[in-house]
Amino acid sequence: MKTTLLQPFERIPYFTMEGFKQAADISKAEQARLLLHRWVKAGHLIQLKNGVYMTRRFFEQRRNDAVFSAAVSAIILPQSYLSLEYVLQKHNILTEVTYPVTALTTKNTRRIVNSLGTFWYRNLRADLYQGFTISDYFGVQFAEATLAKALFDFLYLRPLSRALRLPNFDLADELRLNLDDVAGAAISEFYSHVERSGSRKMERIADNFRRNVWQI
DSSP states (O other), X not given: OOGGGGGGGTTSSOEEHHHHHHHHTOOOHHHHHHHHHHHHHHTSEEEEETTEEEEHHHHHHHTTSTTHHHHHHHHHOSSOEEOHXXXXXXXXXXXXXXXXXXXXXXXXXXXXXXXXXXXXXXXOOGGGOOOEEEEEETTEEXXXXXXXXXXXXXXXXXXXXXXXXXXXXXXXXXXXXXXXXXXXXXXXXXXXXXXXXXXXXXXXXXXXXXXXXXXX
């Protein structure tokens, strides 16, 4: 069959094999699967995950959109929100290297690798699954942590040295976090997440930031 069957999908971020079957009026799943597999190998399609595809045309036209990777992350795992290194790097808190797309979910930790990159999803306990805003991209809703929540998540999930207990230890300097320009509202939000978590480790981190960075 001709690739003209893909034209209806060139203006949307993704489609499923079931959606393709209906649009192409193909009754057998195996026939649809074979066609899609061939078109992936030929470069006409990008497989985002099992049974979910993006046309090469949509990718070429939209790959430089600021939220393109964020939307792809949500397509792969809708029950997630962008956080950790991905968000901190956007805010110049982390600047030294380029990180994969990182997100949090209440589901199991997993890594998805496709031709668009690497997408990490880390597990977070359900009562901490908050602190994000929701945006829309061509009908795809994606969630992204605030700066304060991304910083909290990054530290909450990171194993820390016992040196944190030492009075002269500067955690921000140790981790090379650029926190000097973090605004007052974000600082207050960070402390509210710490309090809500009930984590003794996060309380120590908050105290360390008070002494060495924000001095409040």
